Amino acid sequence: MEIIRGLENLTKAYHNAIITLGNFDGVHAGHRRILERVKAASQSAGGTSIVITFDPHPVKVVNPQKGLKILTPFDIKAELIGKTGMDVLLCIDFNKEFSSIAPDYFIEEILVKRLQAAHIIVGHNYRFGKGKKGSTEVLRRRAAKFGFKFNVVRNVTSCGNVVSSSSIRHLLTRGDVVEARKLLGRPYFIQSQVITGTGRGKTLLQTPTANLSLPDELVPKAGVYVVRAAVDGVLYDAVANIGNNPTFGGIHTAYEVHLFDYDKYLVGNTIRVYFLKRLRDEKTFPSAEDLKTQIQKDISTAKKILAETPV
Numbered sequence: 001m002e003i004i005r006g007l008e009n010l011t012k013a014y015h016n017a018i019i020t021l022g023n024f025d026g027v028h029a030g031h032r033r034i035l036e037r038v039k040a041a042s043q044s045a046g047g048t049s050i051v052i053t054f055d056p057h058p059v060k061v062v063n064p065q066k067g068l069k070i071l072t073p074f075d076i077k078a079e080l081i082g083k084t085g086m087d088v089l090l091c092i093d094f095n096k097e098f099s100s101i102a103p104d105y106f107i108e109e110i111l112v113k114r115l116q117a118a119h120i121i122v123g124h125n126y127r128f129g130k131g132k133k134g135s136t137e138v139l140r141r142r143a144a145k146f147g148f149k150f151n152v153v154r155n156v157t158s159c160g161n162v163v164s165s166s167s168i169r170h171l172l173t174r175g176d177v178v179e180a181r182k183l184l185g186r187p188y189f190i191q192s193q194v195i196t197g198t199g200r201g202k203t204l205l206q207t208p209t210a211n212l213s214l215p216d217e218l219v220p221k222a223g224v225y226v227v228r229a230a231v232d233g234v235l236y237d238a239v240a241n242i243g244n245n246p247t248f249g250g251i252h253t254a255y256e257v258h259l260f261d262y263d264k265y266l267v268g269n270t271i272r273v274y275f276l277k278r279l280r281d282e283k284t285f286p287s288a289e290d291l292k293t294q295i296q297k298d299i300s301t302a303k304k305i306l307a308e309t310p311v
């Protein structure tokens with residue numbers, strides 16, 4: 001997949017451009033249905049499949065006080081979109097100036113003139129442009145005027161609810177990683193660098209933990225989780241704890257992972273942590289010994305769950 005960052009780097013039009021556009025945060029099951037339609041259309045028309053997305057997430061620019069945490073920072077979003085077989089990913093730098101562009105101007109200047117759109121496919125209820133005035137109705141009318149094909153893909157639902165990035169954010173905030181996995185069509189993961197911790201894990205608890213630096217993406221609700229962790233492309237069964245280690249009077253949130261059957265130095269490595277099931281809240285134990293016993297129980301519960309959980 002060719003990745004173009006910034007409209008100024010879009011220097012050519014593509015043959016028979018089949019385009020979709022959106023934030024695609026999480027690249028969830030609903031997004032993937034749209035991407036599959038774009039791919040199918042480009043294959044049958046011998047065209048180029050193009051995804052247009054925005055970075056940073058528009059809400060962060062237009063409504064920064066909301067403190068939105070996203071599911072997929074750009075590099076991860078690009079990786080997941082790439083896996084769906086798209087030809088081109090165009091990422092538009094989203095800023096105040098871009099946010100004030102009227103939908104009609106965007107359609108005519110970018111989609112029609114610069115990209116020479118042959119076919120545009122978006123999801124149900126898609127809205128874009130200044131004041132979110134751009135809609136599927138607007139696109140349909142402009143399709144007739146400018147002569148491009150236009151299709152709307154119906155929503156993917158899960159148990160009757162529309163799959164959306166915000167519903168997944170809600171589930172993760174509640175710690176419901178099992179339901180989030182259904183909506184995403186993949187386990188939710190975070191990724192960041194291993195930093196040094198207090199050194200207590202290995203010595204006092206006999207459970208070394210790789211401490212992660214604060215990830216850019218949304219971190220599920222604090223607690224103990226069954227996870228898998230990828231290091232250098234190898235996947236390990238593991239447990240994670242998100243919390244401030246109250247047993248030791250901690251005040252800062254730590255993001256820690258203990259990998260099973262692993263004993264190498266991890267500081268400086270990038271780890272990707274896939275959340276599979278939440279086991280419990282973090283608790284204050286009367287002693288380190290009590291916490292150590294509980295962690296051993298967590299590990300044996302996790303092993304049973306992992307044995308039944310597909311990769």
Ligand SMILES: Cc1cc2nc3c(=O)[nH]c(=O)nc-3n(C[C@H](O)[C@H](O)[C@H](O)COP(=O)(O)O)c2cc1C
Nearest residue numbers: 197198199200201209239241245246247282283298
């Ligand atoms: C599976 C697991 C469960 C944990 N549960 C708790 C807990 O309930 N309460 C708590 O205070 N700390 C808990 N911890 C965190 C430990 O306090 C922490 O790993 C320890 O302080 C080591 O920190 P370090 O990596 O900075 O050395 C847990 C850690 C793991 C791996």
Ligand SMILES: Nc1ncnc2c1ncn2[C@@H]1O[C@H](COP(=O)(O)OP(=O)(O)O)[C@@H](O)[C@H]1O
Nearest residue numbers: 197198199201202208209210259262263265266
């Ligand atoms: N199985 C493992 N899971 C996680 N980290 C491990 C493991 N084996 C070794 N390590 C290493 O041990 C370190 C964790 O030990 P710990 O005493 O908890 O120290 P720290 O507080 O510095 O993270 C990690 O940073 C990592 O480099």
